[in-house]
Amino acid sequence: MSKDKTFTFHTKFTSEPEESQLVGFRLENGLRVLMLKNHQAPVVAVDLWYKVGSKDEQPGKSGFAHLFEHMMFEGSENVGKAEHIKLLTDVGGTVNGSTSQDRTNYWEVIPANQLELALWLEADRMRSLKITRENFENQRATVKEERRLRIDNQPYMPVIYELKDYISYSNFAYKHSIMGSMEDLDRATLEDVKAFHDTYYRPNNAVMAIVGDFQGQTAYHWVRKYFADIPAGQPVPGVDLSEPLRQQEVRFTYHDPFAPFPALLISQLIPERTHPDFYPLELLEKILFDGESSRFYRKLVEEEQLALHVAGGQDGKFGPGLFFLFAQLHPEKKISELEKAIHSELEKLAESRVSDSELEKAKNKVQADFYSQQETVRSLADVLCLYETIFHQPQRFFTELERFKGVTTAEIQRAAREYLSPARRSVIEVYPQLEKFTQ
Amino acid sequence: MKPPIDERILEFRFPTIQEKNLSNRLTLMLIKKPQLPKVYLRLGLPVGTKHDPSEKSGLWQLVASTLKKGTLHQDYYHLVDRIEQVGGELDVMVNEDFFILYGEFLQEHLEEGLDVLRELVLYPLFPLMEVEKEKFKQLSDLENEKSSPEFLAHRRLEKALYTPHPYASHRTSQSIQNIVRDDLITHHQLAFTSENSYLVIAGKFDPSETIRLVEKKFCDWTSSGWRPKAFPAPSAVISNEIHLIHRPQSQQVNILAGNRLFYRRHSDFEKMLVLNKIVGGGASSRLFLNLREEKGYTYGAYSNLETYGDSGAFVASAEVRAEVTIAAIEALREELQKIQQETVPRYELENAKRFLMGIFPLQNETPASIAGLALKQKLYGLGENYWNQYLKRISQVNEQDIFEMANRWINVNEMIIVVVGDAEQLLSGLTQLGKVKIFDTDDRQVDGL
Numbered sequence: 010m011s012k013d014k015t016f017t018f019h020t021k022f023t024s025e026p027e028e029s030q031l032v033g034f035r036l037e038n039g040l041r042v043l044m045l046k047n048h049q050a051p052v053v054a055v056d057l058w059y060k061v062g063s064k065d066e067q068p069g070k071s072g073f074a075h076l077f078e079h080m081m082f083e084g085s086e087n088v089g090k091a092e093h094i095k096l097l098t099d100v101g102g103t104v105n106g107s108t109s110q111d112r113t114n115y116w117e118v119i120p121a122n123q124l125e126l127a128l129w130l131e132a133d134r135m136r137s138l139k140i141t142r143e144n145f146e147n148q149r150a151t152v153k154e155e156r157r158l159r160i161d162n163q164p165y166m167p168v169i170y171e172l173k174d175y176i177s178y179s180n181f182a183y184k185h186s187i188m189g190s191m192e193d194l195d196r197a198t199l200e201d202v203k204a205f206h207d208t209y210y211r212p213n214n215a216v217m218a219i220v221g222d223f224q225g226q227t228a229y230h231w232v233r234k235y236f237a238d239i240p241a242g243q244p245v246p247g248v249d250l251s252e253p254l255r256q257q258e259v260r261f262t263y264h265d266p267f268a269p270f271p272a273l274l275i276s277q278l279i280p281e282r283t284h285p286d287f288y289p290l291e292l293l294e295k296i297l298f299d300g301e302s303s304r305f306y307r308k309l310v311e312e313e314q315l316a317l318h319v320a321g322g323q324d325g326k327f328g329p330g331l332f333f334l335f336a337q338l339h340p341e342k343k344i345s346e347l348e349k350a351i352h353s354e355l356e357k358l359a360e361s362r363v364s365d366s367e368l369e370k371a372k373n374k375v376q377a378d379f380y381s382q383q384e385t386v387r388s389l390a391d392v393l394c395l396y397e398t399i400f401h402q403p404q405r406f407f408t409e410l411e412r413f414k415g416v417t418t419a420e421i422q423r424a425a426r427e428y429l430s431p432a433r434r435s436v437i438e439v440y441p442q443l444e445k446f447t448q
Numbered sequence: 449m450k451p452p453i454d455e456r457i458l459e460f461r462f463p464t465i466q467e468k469n470l471s472n473r474l475t476l477m478l479i480k481k482p483q484l485p486k487v488y489l490r491l492g493l494p495v496g497t498k499h500d501p502s503e504k505s506g507l508w509q510l511v512a513s514t515l516k517k518g519t520l521h522q523d524y525y526h527l528v529d530r531i532e533q534v535g536g537e538l539d540v541m542v543n544e545d546f547f548i549l550y551g552e553f554l555q556e557h558l559e560e561g562l563d564v565l566r567e568l569v570l571y572p573l574f575p576l577m578e579v580e581k582e583k584f585k586q587l588s589d590l591e592n593e594k595s596s597p598e599f600l601a602h603r604r605l606e607k608a609l610y611t612p613h614p615y616a617s618h619r620t621s622q623s624i625q626n627i628v629r630d631d632l633i634t635h636h637q638l639a640f641t642s643e644n645s646y647l648v649i650a651g652k653f654d655p656s657e658t659i660r661l662v663e664k665k666f667c668d669w670t671s672s673g674w675r676p677k678a679f680p681a682p683s684a685v686i687s688n689e690i691h692l693i694h695r696p697q698s699q700q701v702n703i704l705a706g707n708r709l710f711y712r713r714h715s716d717f718e719k720m721l722v723l724n725k726i727v728g729g730g731a732s733s734r735l736f737l738n739l740r741e742e743k744g745y746t747y748g749a750y751s752n753l754e755t756y757g758d759s760g761a762f763v764a765s766a767e768v769r770a771e772v773t774i775a776a777i778e779a780l781r782e783e784l785q786k787i788q789q790e791t792v793p794r795y796e797l798e799n800a801k802r803f804l805m806g807i808f809p810l811q812n813e814t815p816a817s818i819a820g821l822a823l824k825q826k827l828y829g830l831g832e833n834y835w836n837q838y839l840k841r842i843s844q845v846n847e848q849d850i851f852e853m854a855n856r857w858i859n860v861n862e863m864i865i866v867v868v869g870d871a872e873q874l875l876s877g878l879t880q881l882g883k884v885k886i887f888d889t890d891d892r893q894v895d896g897l
Contacts (some may be wrong), residue, residue, distance in 0.1 A: 044580070047483075049481075049483045049813065050809055050810075050812065050813045051458050051460065051809050052809055052810050052813060084748075085841075087449045087451070089730075090453075090741065091732065091737060092739045093730050094730075094731045095799075096451055096453070097733035098730055098731065098732045098799075099732065099799040099802055099803060099805075100453060100454075100802060100806050101457075101802060101803050101804075101805060101806010101807040101808075101809075102806065102807070102810075102812070103807065103810060118808075118810055118812075120457075120458050120806045120809060120810075120892070121458060122454040122456055122458055123453070123454055123806075125452040125454070126451055126452055126453050127687040128808070129451060129452050145493050145705050146744070147741065147742075147744040148744075149744075150744035150745075151740055151744055151746070151747055152747075153769075154700070154744075154746050154747040154767065154768065154769060155747040157544070157699045157700040157767070157769065158700060158767050161699040161700070162597060162698060162699040162767075163596070164592075164595040164596070184818050266697045267595045267697075268595065269588075269591035269592055269594065269595045270588070270591065270592075299532075300528070300531075300532045300537075301516070301528045301532070302525070302528045302529050302532045302533075307525075311524075311581075314581070317585060317589075317592075336593075339588075340588060366533070369533070370529075370532055370533045370535070373533065373534055373535030373554075374532070374535045375535075376535055376554070377486075377535035377536070377537075377552075377554070380484045380486055380554075383484060384484065384814045385813050385814060385818075386813070442697075
């Protein structure tokens with residue numbers, strides 16, 4: 010494991026890397042570039058992570074990081090509005106971006122001979138944006154429709170995407186919505202866009218992974234050619250993500266206009282993604298939620314038929330994360346019965362250890378996931394950016410299985426006792442607005 | 449500065465498939481992609497929800513959801529444990545035309561995976577209690593489906609486009625209640641036949657050892673001689689109707705506009721695929737650029753070819769705020785008229801073709817996706833070497849083809865337009881566009897609000 014700590018970002022290209030050999034470069038402006046050659050298919054992925062997300066927003070400006078992500082497709086010095094996507098799709102590429110609480114990423118997967126185009130495009134919009142008021146208003150309207158499409162017009166989505174965080178956190182950073190409120194979206198200005206780009210969209214706040222079928226020396230040459238003269242920015246201001254522990258469980262009731270059945274969402278506050286307890290908690294996720302032999306599915310859906318569906322797991326973040334469960338109530342049962350059964354399962358984990366074979370099954374599932382993450386160049390690029398961004402050790406991903414292998418049934422029990430306790434718990438009861446069910 | 453584009457289109461050959469017809473007429477297809485120590489399984493059978501008896505819609509879905517619930521030799525929990533204990537996955541799905549079992553295992557667990565697959569294919573018991581439990585779940589799923597505006601829109605469009613073909617049928621609470629356990633047993637016995645079924649194995653494995661294993665595991669699976677029956681063709685579409693589904697309190701309006709099209713193996717497919725890319729196949733297509741980037745009506749506006757074994761549709765869609773519904777429908781119609789009236793510019797045509805050819809290797813990156821395409825080729829009867837032909841056919845499409853396709857298959861005046869939203873806000877505006885029929889979320893036509 011010691012090799013994890015010795016990953017070096019080179020400042021010069023020295024020799025052509027081998028297939029599957031991870032190499033890193035750091036430009037003078039602070040941009041970190043990861044390269045991994047993988048010739049499975051004649052394709053290459055470029056994935057650029059900026060360390061900025063909704064956690065960096067100020068009260069009254071919710072949704073801005075995501076709105077800004079849209080603006081990155083609206084034009085830069087040499088690229089017109091909507092041309093970024095057009096240039097890439099015209100050569101057979103796929104392209105998108107996404108915003109989370111912690112980071113924003115932009116990615117392209119392209120035929121192997123179009124890597125230079127993708128790098129040129131990413132560099133152009135990192136260097137400067139060129140956005141008109143009209144384009145800004147257009148994207149503000151688009152984001153409002155995205156909000157309606159994904160959240161406001163769907164059953165349960167306001168609970169899963171917004172209320173969960175609202176009730177689980179007291180710190181504004183993670184408490185507020187990624188998509189933002191309609192009022193806050195209306196408040197955003199074109200000046201905010203420029204300031205946001207100047208502050209966060211600097212090479213020293215980014216990491217870029219290039220994974221797939223390419224030649225290392227040529228790729229390095231293009232990276233230098235297009236990115237090296239982009240000026241570095243000031244160090245990015247940090248955000249306080251600390252979350253005080255509460256003394257007792259918090260509860261909330263929500264009436265959903267589109268939900269056909271009541272539902273229950275329970276979340277537990279857990280540590281940040283870099284904490285060593287990530288590993289026992291990940292195995293707990295497998296034991297409780299993964300597959301038809303998982304504890305919650307078997308008990309709640311199959312045996313006691315208290316729920317129609319159950320899902321959940323660990324949502325690891327740069328700061329305090331959540332371990333959550335969402336269950337849709339069986340129409341002939343009561344929310345109180347469902348909740349009691351869930352608590353009793355959680356208590357069981359605290360009282361007695363899981364069996365060796367159950368732990369082995371969970372580890373086998375983790376191993377299957379580990380390979381799945383390497384199936385496409387894009388998912389591999391994404392995990393490399395994640396590991397560099399949070400651990401500053403991108404190569405750590407390849408030794409993760411060793412950390413899971415060492416977890417014991419005693420550690421699972423300790424993690425369950427520590428993190429699944431009522432003081433860390435938030436509960437949302439969801440009821441159809443047109444009350445069809447008596448509780 | 450000019451973008452650095454490489455003008456070459458990389459040549460791509462679909463991976464070689466080793467095909468073996470087993471003694472029981474099951475076709476085995478092997479695709480070696482040994483980068484990761486995993487194997488991917490796909491077993492496809494030519495039976496789907498279109499084969500549901502009309503009064504028992506939902507039957508094949510019920511077969512799919514109860515197939516794992518116990519076999520002659522093992523109960524449900526044991527079967528699931530066997531799969532999941534080794535970190536494997538094995539699931540069942542059914543669509544309009546086909547029944548598919550799919551899974552993945554670590555290389556060393558291939559035999560275990562095949563063992564469980566054999567149990568599910570040959571010896572399912574459909575235990576009475578499990579069937580009743582699943583029926584109840586399906587009744588609840590009907591309620592979940594009804595809460596989704598996307599589902600409501602598609603169900604209505606399919607009914608309007610495909611009746612009397614069974615593609616128009618959807619399960620109802622009555623049709624689910626009509627199904628009994630014996631229906632599952634008899635339909636499984638009849639239609640789960642080794643002949644015309646295809647087992648694809650992709651990933652890392654030893655081919656000769658795998659052929660031997662599959663022969664051994666599946667040798668007692670026989671052919672029942674079942675032949676799927678032919679269905680009545682969809683009847684003529686009543687011209688230019690607007691079907692408005694009243695979904696109270698909707699925060700947005702879902703719009704679908706569809707023309708009936710051809711079945712998947714039709715020789716116009718690739719030409720229409722190019723047309724679709726130009727009109728609405730992506731974020732640089734005309735509908736998206738017009739309705740989103742220019743007008744800001746929507747998060748996304750697209751078109752799509754929804755082609756099945758027996759028929760299909762060209763469908764354009766957008767989700768918009770209520771006040772721009774009429775303007776969005778008109779913009780959508782204008783784009784469709786434009787492709788019928790004006791010759792597509794050469795650069796736009798070439799870019800669409802280049803996209804479809806360039807993206808094909810991306811769509812074939814994983815063993816699972818290659819296995820999926822290999823199976824599709826067989827089940828739809830697309831012909832030998834189809835995926836290499838597919839690229840060639842796309843490369844040959846010209847401006848005249850697009851013009852002909854637009855006028856052969858798109859008819860703006862005979863489109864079914866489905867609108868889902870709060871009808872109280874929408875009705876008066878929509879009546880300006882044509883005859884409006886109103887439906888509730890149970891898809892019952894109602895006289896008025």
